[in-house]
Amino acid sequence: MPIAAIRPDEVNLPLLIHVVGAMALVGTLLAGVLLLFASRAAAGETAKMLTRTGFRTLLLGVLPSYIVMRVGAQWVESEQNLGDADFAWLGIGYLVGDVGALLTIISLIVGGIAFRRAGRGGDPPRKLTLAAGILTAIVLVGSVVAVWAMTAKPT
Amino acid sequence: MVRVQCQPEGLEAVDRPGADELDREGRVHHRRSMAHRTHRQLNWGDGVPILAPMDRYDWLLLGHIAGVFMVAAGLVLLTVAVLAASRRERPSDVALLLGLIRRNDVLFSAGGGIILLFGIILVLDLDEDYSFGDGWIIGALVLWLVTAITGVRAGRVYGGAHETAVRLASDGDRPSPELAAMLRDRGALLMHALSVAAILAAVVLMIYKPGA
Numbered sequence: 001m002p003i004a005a006i007r008p009d010e011v012n013l014p015l016l017i018h019v020v021g022a023m024a025l026v027g028t029l030l031a032g033v034l035l036l037f038a039s040r041a042a043a044g045e046t047a048k049m050l051t052r053t054g055f056r057t058l059l060l061g062v063l064p065s066y067i068v069m070r071v072g073a074q075w076v077e078s079e080q081n082l083g084d085a086d087f088a089w090l091g092i093g094y095l096v097g098d099v100g101a102l103l104t105i106i107s108l109i110v111g112g113i114a115f116r117r118a119g120r121g122g123d124p125p126r127k128l129t130l131a132a133g134i135l136t137a138i139v140l141v142g143s144v145v146a147v148w149a150m151t152a153k154p155t
Numbered sequence: 156m157v158r159v160q161c162q163p164e165g166l167e168a169v170d171r172p173g174a175d176e177l178d179r180e181g182r183v184h185h186r187r188s189m190a191h192r193t194h195r196q197l198n199w200g201d202g203v204p205i206l207a208p209m210d211r212y213d214w215l216l217l218g219h220i221a222g223v224f225m226v227a228a229g230l231v232l233l234t235v236a237v238l239a240a241s242r243r244e245r246p247s248d249v250a251l252l253l254g255l256i257r258r259n260d261v262l263f264s265a266g267g268g269i270i271l272l273f274g275i276i277l278v279l280d281l282d283e284d285y286s287f288g289d290g291w292i293i294g295a296l297v298l299w300l301v302t303a304i305t306g307v308r309a310g311r312v313y314g315g316a317h318e319t320a321v322r323l324a325s326d327g328d329r330p331s332p333e334l335a336a337m338l339r340d341r342g343a344l345l346m347h348a349l350s351v352a353a354i355l356a357a358v359v360l361m362i363y364k365p366g367a
Contacts, residue, residue, distance in 0.1 A: 023228075046248065147221070
């Protein structure tokens with residue numbers, strides 16, 4: 001039976017918010033990863049510019065998208081009374097969401113330090129930029145796994 | 156647990172760990188930590204997560220949605236790159252930023268193709284529930300076409316801007332009004348905005364399925 005046939009109408013709006021947030025999250029994570037890794041390979045003013053853009057993408061793109069996605073997810077759970085449900089896909093979603101939030105915050109802090117040092121005139125520290133890029137890449141991979149779990153609902 | 160909405164009025168919630176909540180209908184909502192819930196929902200009691208195999212419908216839906224995410228990721232990437240590039244003056248910076256999206260056509264064309272292919276197979280497979288005559292499916296196909304046309308047009312302008320930036324970077328790397336005009340091209344911006352709006356409208360149709 002198609003999922004649509006068993007989904008109550010009340011879930012549509014929170015699901016839309018959740019899906020749009022997830023789409024923006026995957027896109028901004030991809031942009032952040034590319035910018036931070038490109039920054040590590042560059043030097044001088046170019047490295048600074050890429051670090052700044054990468055950090056801004058995390059701060060103004062990834063973080064708001066994550067909040068929209070997570071609020072939508074909680075709203076869907078609330079509408080469908082999934083609080084006590086024993087579904088593996090929901091567990092994967094929580095795991096990826098919660099660990100992803102933690103890693104995103106860490107990569108924001110690490111990226112922020114690199115951003116500040118770049119702003120003071122020095123070269124952005126490559127190790128910090130690499131660390132922020134790797135953490136963001138891990139969150140991106142986790143998000144792809146979550147998309148699989150949310151779609152295929154393997155329970 | 157944070158309840159964003161649907162917190163029934165008059166809920167008698169006891170704010171301490173481990174307490175249960177009782178809503179108006181008398182349903183009990185157990186308050187548990189997120190870590191406990193994750194552990195329980197993955198069925199890690201015996202140390203091994205239990206995941207049921209996916210059936211044909213699951214695979215088709217996964218393919219369809221993966222395509223949507225690929226196109227959406229491409230659109231977001233293009234937005235970030237163009238926004239960042241339009242704030243830069245040096246052609247080498249612009250070339251580098253727009254260079255990040257030079258493989259974007261793979262995301263768009265592969266994602267767009269996957270959306271269409273898996274979407275058509277889904278409709279054929281679920282012929283008792285859906286048909287190509289359904290308004291929301293026709294609407295989704297039209298929106299797919301709009302996304303494709305507008306995306307290609309915007310991509311052409313920004314691809315041209317990338318080529319110009321590369322040329323100018325190797326020719327003195329001085330700021331150029333021609334490059335700035337290409338990055339602020341209203342037509343390309345409109346096409347890009349239309350493709351974003353079309354994919355969002357398609358997602359709305361997919362979720363609400365009006366008339367289904």
